[in-house]
Structures are given as structure tokens and as C-alpha cells.
Amino acid sequence: MEFGFLGLGIMGKAMAINLLRHGFKVTIWNRTLSKCDELVQHGASVGETPATVVKKCKYTIAMLSDPSAALSVVFDKDGVLEHINGKCYIDMSTVDADTSSKISEAIKAKGGYFLEAPVSGSKKPAEDGQLIILAAGDKALYDEVLPAFDVLGKKSFFLGEVGNGAKMKLVVNMIMGSMMNAFSEGITLAERSGLNPGTLLDVLDLGAISNGMFKLKGPTMLQNSYSPAFPLKHQQKDMRLALALGDENAVSMPVAAAANEAFKKARSMGLGDLDFSAVHETLKAPDHSS
Numbered sequence: 434m435e436f437g438f439l440g441l442g443i444m445g446k447a448m449a450i451n452l453l454r455h456g457f458k459v460t461i462w463n464r465t466l467s468k469c470d471e472l473v474q475h476g477a478s479v480g481e482t483p484a485t486v487v488k489k490c491k492y493t494i495a496m497l498s499d500p501s502a503a504l505s506v507v508f509d510k511d512g513v514l515e516h517i518n519g520k521c522y523i524d525m526s527t528v529d530a531d532t533s534s535k536i537s538e539a540i541k542a543k544g545g546y547f548l549e550a551p552v553s554g555s556k557k558p559a560e561d562g563q564l565i566i567l568a569a570g571d572k573a574l575y576d577e578v579l580p581a582f583d584v585l586g587k588k589s590f591f592l593g594e595v596g597n598g599a600k601m602k603l604v605v606n607m608i609m610g611s612m613m614n615a616f617s618e619g620i621t622l623a624e625r626s627g628l629n630p631g632t633l634l635d636v637l638d639l640g641a642i643s644n645g646m647f648k649l650k651g652p653t654m655l656q657n658s659y660s661p662a663f664p665l666k667h668q669q670k671d672m673r674l675a676l677a678l679g680d681e682n683a684v685s686m687p688v689a690a691a692a693n694e695a696f697k698k699a700r701s702m703g704l705g706d707l708d709f710s711a712v713h714e715t716l717k718a719p720d721h722s723s
């Protein structure tokens with residue numbers, strides 16, 4: 434099976450390499466072309482534009498930063514729409530349901546097929562083919578690309594109509610972002626009240642709220658180390674989109690709103706490109722230490 438792949442950031446690079454390792458042919462495109470070089474070493478071909486990739490490949494996957502990037506790659510000159518007739522497009526970026534629906538409608542109007550398939554799981558699960566895939570849209574296309582999803586992920590869900598994958602992803606990340614803030618406050622409270630934060634991590638890990646994120650991020654947060662697996666700017670984007678979903682559905686989300694403020698503050702401190710656990714640094718800012 435041959436796949437096009439648009440967007441070689443932290444996630445896209447790992448996912449495209451996985452496909453190549455498992456024998457898929459992959460033609461790549463990235464806005465910053467130099468990021469293609471490493472994948473060429475792994476056997477990828479390079480397309481000059483999203484349009485040329487779609488023209489060449491029956492299936493094209495996208496893994497782009499946000500709604501604006503996802504729309505631009507589809508609708509701009511030399512974009513996906515130009516050669517989509519009869520082709521299949523799978524957008525795995527985290528976007529809101531409206532963005533996904535706009536892309537879906539435009540692709541279908543031009544005779545193409547569309548699946549949204551955002552993922553849960555970060556850099557390491559992407560490298561290990563252990564993502565959780567939250568697909569929605571064209572069920573026949575979902576069934577066709579399952580061999581690729583089986584390589585990229587440990588479990589795929591088909592959630593029905595376009596928008597449901599996007600919504601599920603935003604709900605999950607809204608919970609994750611709120612948890613990260615509570616965790617960060619807990620670590621800071623332990624430290625400031627004279628406790629050993631390492632012991633806090635041990636205690637948490639033995640109890641009912643033990644979880645993979647605390648286990649993975651706790652030790653690096655104690656070292657003030659925030660090498661990006663999931664960039665903070667993307668977590669804040671997901672909080673913002675989840676809060677908009679809450680607005681639409683009249684769901685009061687004071688905890689998520691407070692978490693969003695903390696991520697915004699972290700961005701204003703220049704921490705957007707660090708891992709989302711760098712929100713911990715907002716608690717060390719002067720107005721928290723007096």
C-alpha cells in the first residue's frame with residue numbers, strides 16, 4: 434500500500450517512519466522541506482506540494498499542528514483539493530469538529546473520500562506504534578486503511594460521523610490538561626510545605642490515581658526538564674477548542690477554564706515550544722512565590 438504523508442513534526446515523523454519500517458511506500462511533504470531529509474534515508478520519496486503527493490498516492494495522511502494549518506494544506510494553492518478526485522484523505526491532526534467538517538465537505542464535493550483520525554498518545558507511542566486512533570467519517574475508507582492503523586496504533590475506534598473523532602480527542606485532552614495542572618500544583622505544594630516531591634510521586638503511584646502521565650512526566654518535572662513530546666502550545670490549543678465545545682453544549686467547565694489560563698500564561702512566558710508539563714513553571718513565577 435502506498436501512502437502520502439503531510440506534516441513531519443514530532444508525531445508525523447515518527448508515524449511516517451513506522452509506516453516505512455512496516456513495508457509501506459510513503460511519499461512525504463513538509464512545509465519546511467529540510468525535515469524530509471531524514472525520512473528519505475528511511476526510504477521515503479518526497480512530493481513538492483500537497484497536491485503532487487495526493488496526485489501520486491491513493492491514500493494521504495496529514496498530521497498538522499492546528500486548524501489553521503489543516504485548512505491551509507487542503508484549501509491553499511497546490512493544496513490537497515487540487516487532485517483529490519477519486520483519492521482518499523485521512524486527517525490525523527487534532528482539530529475541532531467544524532474544521533474537520535469543512536475539510537470533509539470540500540473533499541467529498543470534489544469526488545474524494547475523507548476520514549478524520551486524531552490520535553491519543555504522544556511521541557513515544559507514535560515511535561512504538563502504540564497510538565489510540567479515534568476515527569470517524571467514511572467507514573469503507575476506515576476499513577481499507579486498517580492495515581496502516583494497525584501499524585500506527587494499538588487500538589482503533591470508529592466513532593461514526595465526521596466530528597466525533599475530533600470531539601473525542603478534545604474531551605480526552607481537556608481532561609489531560611486539567612490533570613497536568615492539578616499534578617503540577619500538587620508537586621509545588623509538596624515542595625513548598627517541606628515534603629519530598631519524589632516521595633509524593635511514589636505515594637501517587639501506589640494509589641487510585643496512579644496513571645501513565647504522572648509516571649512519565651513526574652520525574653522530568655522534578656528536574657525542571659521539558660524536552661517536548663507534546664508541545665505546550667498544542668495543549669493550549671486543545672484546551673481552547675475543548676472550551677469552545679463546552680460553550681456550544683452549555684457545559685460549565687471551570688476546572689478546564691482555569692487550566693487553559695495556566696497554559697496561556699505559560700505561552701506568554703515563552704514556554705509554548707516546550708513540553709506541556711512546562712506549565713509547572715508558571716507556579717514558580719514571581720506572583721506565586723511571595
Ligand SMILES: NC(=O)C1=CN([C@@H]2O[C@H](COP(=O)(O)OP(=O)(O)OC[C@H]3O[C@@H](n4cnc5c(N)ncnc54)[C@H](OP(=O)(O)O)[C@@H]3O)[C@@H](O)[C@H]2O)C=CC1
Pocket residue numbers: 439440441442443444445463464465466468496497498499501502505506525526527528552553554555556662663664667668
Ligand atoms: N506531540 C504529541 O504528543 C501529540 C500531538 N498531537 C497533535 O498532532 C498534531 C501534530 O503535533 P506535533 O507533531 O506534536 O506538532 P509539531 O509542532 O511538531 O509539528 C507540526 C507540523 O505542522 C506543520 N505546520 C504547521 N503550520 C503549518 C502550515 N500553516 N502549513 C503547513 N504545515 C504546517 C509543521 O510544519 P513545519 O515543520 O514547517 O513547521 C509540522 O510539520 C497537532 O494537531 C497535535 O495537537 C496529537 C497527539 C499527540
Ligand SMILES: O=CCCC(=O)O
Pocket residue numbers: 527552553554555606663
Ligand atoms: O494530543 C496529545 C496527547 C498526548 C498523549 O496522549 O499523551
